[in-house]
Amino acid sequence: MLKLATEIVPVHTTHPFVISRGGASEWRTVTVRVRDADGAEGWGEAAPSRFYGETPESVVAAVERFQDAIGDLDAWSLEEAEARMHRALRFNGAAKTGVSAALHDLAAKRAGLPLWKLWGLDPAKAPPSSFTIAIADDDAVLRARIAEAAQYPVLKVKLGSPRGLARDQQIIRIVREEAPDKVLRVDANAAWTAKGALEIGELLAALGVEFIEQPLPPHDLDGMRFVRDRSPLPVVADESCVMASDVPRLAGVVDGVNLKLAKCGGLREAMRLIATARSHGLLVMAGCMIETSLGITAAAHLAPLLDCADLDGAALLSDDPYAGATITGGAIRLPDGPGLGVTRR
Structure with missing residues (x-):
């Protein structure tokens, strides 16, 4: 019971x-x-x-x-x-x-085992986590946020500013200026049109961005395919991919999918999503919402199965009530305690 x-x-x-x-x-x-x-x-x-x-x-x-x-x-x-x-x-x-x-x-x-050990996974195979640079209207604030992320080798830059594509272009130029050697990934959270995505895509490629995440609204798969076929950068689906059953229709439309536990409905479903994406030759990443270390640690247990990780939700908090997995310097470290290995602070 x-x-x-x-x-x-x-x-x-x-x-x-x-x-x-x-x-x-x-x-x-x-x-x-x-x-x-x-x-x-x-x-x-x-x-x-x-x-x-x-x-x-x-x-x-x-x-x-x-x-x-x-x-x-x-x-x-x-x-x-x-x-x-x-x-x-x-x-x-x-x-x-x-x-x-x-x-x-x-x-x-x-x-009596850590969950990752019960699953037979090797934590050393986890990719580094990115750290998110949120949208900022003020350049000085944006530069300060980038400086605060100095320890992280991979940055995920949120675009889709309410000030439009011109501001997005300013943001990514500033980020590259302040972080000339870091891996950059861009997430528009479905804010662009196909025309806008292709327009900014040339700049993103010139600045060495690795991929574009969810450029268009979730249900515009024809538009996503149009962008992917013409973009100089790979396209990854986030909002368009909720459960494992969404993956087959995304094959040929995008280059990868972003799994979030808060979307898919459970760790078993997450495993199915990963396996389905692999069978279709798609890049697999896992992201997160704003979550405490309790939620992030559950997602981090999937990290050895991923190509990319964006598990910084707890690192963005000032008052995380739990201790668990960490992403110090971007390196994902899973707890050794039984279960998820999470404790109250």
Whole structure:
């Protein structure tokens, strides 16, 4: 028997985190706890996004539904738990992931092993994580943010400024000027048109950007294909790729996919997404929302299976209540403790 519980946790970014859809300094995640009949407990995190139709309150309500769906299972019924949650609610990916991560934490704790070891993975194979430079209207603020990211060899630059393509061009020029030797990746968060993406793509290529993430709206796959076929840079889908079932239709449309646990609905589904993307010859990266180390550590356990990682959500916080995986200098380090290896600070 399993007992599920939730707690809404307010957290704050060190600076306002702004992307093309807006930004904030305060965020609310949801800690999910799963306790079995023997009193052993696993922890997971849901990082809801309104873009995907979720709020902290909807996560709490969804987890209450999941209590009825999976309460009679044990800690080892990981695949069945995700299947039942999916049958109970079609969407609600962040809520499902919170429960899934807690169940994986519980199962690995029961085994007395770190989750990565239970999975048979080698943490040394994890790629470096990028660090995100959010949109800034002020050049001095932008330069200060880049300076603060000095330890990170890979920067992910958010574009799609409300001031338009001209400001995006200014931003990427400033970033390259301040970080002449770093790997740069660009994420437009679906803010551009096909014409705009191709226009700025020439500049991005000239500045040595590695790839463009989600240049167009999620459902404009014809537009994404048009850009990918003409762009000097690879194109990676984020908002267009939610679950493993989305991957086949993206083959030939983009060059890679960005997995997020908060989108896909669980660690088992994440594994399926990775395997499906590999079978279609796509680059695989994992990203994150603004999350505490509880959520980031769950995602970081997938890192040895990835080509690229963007797992800086907790590094952007000023008040992370958990300790777990770290990305010091971009290097992803997984905990050695049982389960996810996460502790309260």
